[in-house]
Amino acid sequence: MTKLRPPPAYQEYASDTLSDTSFRMLSLPERGLRHTMRMECWANETIPCSPKELALLLNLNAEDVQRNLTNGVLSIFEEHDGNLSCPELEDQRERLMERRSAQVRGGKKGGQTTQKKYKDIQVVNEANLKADPEAKLKVLSRDEENREEGSREELSVRKSSMEEHAKWLADLDAADPTDLNEYKKKSRGD
Helix, strand or coil, rough: CCCCCCCCCCCCCHHHHCCCCHHHHCCCCHHHHHHHHHHHHHHHHHHHCCCHHHHHHCCCCCCHHHCCCCCHHHCEEEEECCCCCHHHHHHHHHHHHHHHHHHHHHHHHHHHHHHHHHHHHHHHHHHHHHHHHCCCCCCCCCCCCCCCCHHHHHHHHHHHHHHHHHHHHHHHHHHHHHHHHHHHHHHHHH
């Protein structure tokens, strides 16, 4: 089985973040650092705990990182083996990967069902051709529930209505232009 690529984005509700008092109490530089750390955690799963290493990784000034790496910023992260991770994002990533795996399994199952139906139709086609070489089963398109080609009566009615339509067009061409203008006025309600 092919390894699934990690999801490209996480979902974050602005109203939830803005209503969170722990976020609202952060200064602007703290908010920016926290957001940058979350994005890095999404992209690489973990980030270093050390402010110097973190500053190097994020390409930020080490003194700025040290000053703004407060308890408020760190409140959404967990430390494991000298690295930080964001449990909320990890839960989201896990749910997305589970959903993708389920979609892959469903797609494979649906494909196998479709292939089985197609093979069954081929077997019926081959059996029909052996019984009657001129017979051929037509596979329905995706939107068709059945294929009605019409009885002989329906075909003759269609043919006669087409003949009537052609006669009407010929009469229209032969008609006096003033009669045609009168007809147009009446049809418009003038």
